[in-house]
Amino acid sequence: MSRLTTPSLDDVPAGARQILDEVAAQLGFVPEMFRTIASNPTVLEAVTSLQGTMSRVLDARTRHSIALAVSQANECNYCLAIHTYTSSEFGGMSSEDIDLARAGNAVDPKRAAAARFARHVVESRGQVSDADLAVVRDAGYSDPEILAIVTVAVQALLTNFINNVNQTDVDIPAVNAAG
Structure with a gap:
């Protein structure tokens, strides 16, 4: 069982919902990892921004x-x-x-x-x-x-x-x- 609080999609803080919607559009679902990280919208933004930026390097x-x-x-x-x-x-x-x-x-x-x-x-x-x-x-x-x-x-x-x-x-x- 996960040890950190994972908010339900309805309880995700403001600012994180749009990012989770983008993850869902890309993957077809919102993985629990992203829902957990969404409890801190700044961390969620940092993780997804880094992932987006690094998707432009290497094949x-x-x-x-x-x-x-x-x-x-x-x-x-x-x-x-x-x-x-x-x-x-x-x-x-x-x-x-x-x-x-x-x-x-x-x-x-x-x-x-x-x-x-x-x-x-x-x-x-x-x-x-x-x-x-x-x-x-x-x-x-x-x-x-x-x-x-x-x-x-x-x-x-x-x-x-x-x-x-x-x-x-x-x-x-x-x-x-x-x-």
Whole structure:
């Protein structure tokens, strides 16, 4: 059971309702994580603004792979469920792609390097070596793209921490695995 108060949709504070409507329009439902965060409209705005901004960096499958790798590293069951759902339903990732991403890997070598690097950033608390940077650069990432990888990883880390603290009830629809 979730440990923080999750307001009903009718009890969401003013200022948060529009954001939840936008989440519902995008996903087809309002995940419990967003309803919980809506108890503090400023935090909800910060989380959704960061997500919206970061949706403009890297390609979708790379972002999904990073989120899955980071969520697995942090053992965040809620984030694993929602990222599996969004990766499959909206990102066109197969079950194999999702399993590989959770392990910090991918069929595509460039995407694999990003997922591994992101996972390493989280596990090392950002204390990566010159060799770690060389590997991700050798995979084809520029320094601005490396900044994007780190920021997408931190975005996932933020929601991992919120959901791990809350022990958010998983309310994610079943995945229809992409082919």
